[in-house]
């Protein structure tokens with residue numbers, strides 16, 4: 001159960017909106033306010049039934065005991081400066097939801113720490129290929145992993161408070177370093193996204209061929225439908241961890257092409273069998 005009594009969310013998109021709606025549904029006694037950078041967005045969100053969005057930054061962060069940065073990672077350093085300027089500190093606590101973790105610790109965690117503000121990284125591994133408040137769901141985090149990173153070395157009690165917060169939204173929290181996180185998600189999220197993009201580009205070289213495609217192509221390429229600008233940002237921010245496994249994938253593709261072309265059927269089947277075993281274990285793990 002979360003100990004936080006007032007939560008301030010900066011960024012009213014898919015992630016920020018889902019946290020707000022999840023808190024309203026599961027913890028109605030906790031006060032939630034959400035900051036948006038434009039009045040137009042505030043009106044749109046009010047029209048969708050959430051009345052606690054505002055452009056008043058100081059109102060949102062002033063009395064929040066948990067402040068959540070739910071904007072693109074590149075936009076976070078400016079918000080960190082605004083938090084410092086707004087006098088955030090004391091018992092207040094800041095986290096983010098960025099899809100990479102080393103960078104926010106450098107660009108947000110370090111300046112906040114220097115200003116005496118507590119920061120922990122969070123990455124709820126939940127999302128969709130939609131963006132914005134209209135795609136937000138109170139159930140987005142139900143059953144999803146959420147990785148917490150404590151590169152700033154906060155005490156265990158602080159980490160446990162944030163673990164309890166994410167657990168209270170239904171997530172399964174785990175703690176690791178930012179570097180461990182970035183290498184992990186490179187393999188389990190970022191490289192799969194690139195492979196889905198390759199799949200869409202190769203399979204749909206002639207777009208009209210998609211007319212004949214079955215579920216396999218749709219399943220394999222689904223995440224390639226995500227926002228290219230967001231994915232450009234994620235892949236660039238995690239380039240050091242993504243490049244290695246991506247090259248590993250390219251080598252495997254080259255090897256498979258050689259095996260297929262050379263008629264090495266047994267070796268080909270062995271690779272496919274290993275993939276089958278790993279994929280089936282993934283389902284059993286869930």
Ligand code: NAP
Nearest residue numbers: 011012013014015070071072073075098099127128131132
């Ligand atoms: P989103 O739906 O596009 O929402 C992003 C929000 O950030 C928008 O409300 C946008 O405001 C605001 N914003 C963008 N640039 C800003 C700036 N310079 N200053 C102030 N506000 C700004 O994106 P999202 O999916 O919620 O992603 C938010 C964060 O969650 C990102 O760091 C992303 O890496 C992370 N994340 C995403 C997923 C996913 O699958 N989508 C999963 C896990 C983590 P406007 O409404 O005015 O445009």
